[in-house]
Amino acid sequence: MNYNDLVKKAIEAKKFAYTPYSNFKVGAALITENGTVYTGANIENASYGATNCAERTAIFKAVSEGHTKIRALAVVGDESQYTYPCGICRQVMIEFATEDFKIIIVKNKDEYIVKTIEEILPGAFTIENLKKH
Secondary structure, rough: HHHHHHHHHHHEEEEEEEEEOOOOOOOEEEEEEOEEEEEEEEEEOOHHOOOOOOHHHHHHHHHHHOOEEEEEOOOOOOOOOOOOOOOHHHHHHHEEEEEEEEEEEEEOOOEEEEHHHHOOOOOOOHHHHHHHH
């Protein structure tokens, strides 16, 4: 699957966002190491802390199906600007990212940028930090 296809899946997933409080819809789509695609949308809650981002929704769906290696993830929010993943999502991404993992930050179906996890989460805390102790 190429980036354009993943972008389209993220845009489709955004339609399922549940955002009665912010009305800020976000969609995500990822591809696992073996080529399986999972999508997610943000899901808000009246207790704001119980809200879940689109990226984590997609990742948790993949992991709950046994896919713990993710090659790429596309995320789209407001289609007039680039919507980057929040800090919590970045931390979850690094947990399941393959070495060549790419994040596709989508503005709209024709405009997106591709970043590495190191570019958007430098100095990440990982399992390697825990192994040192």
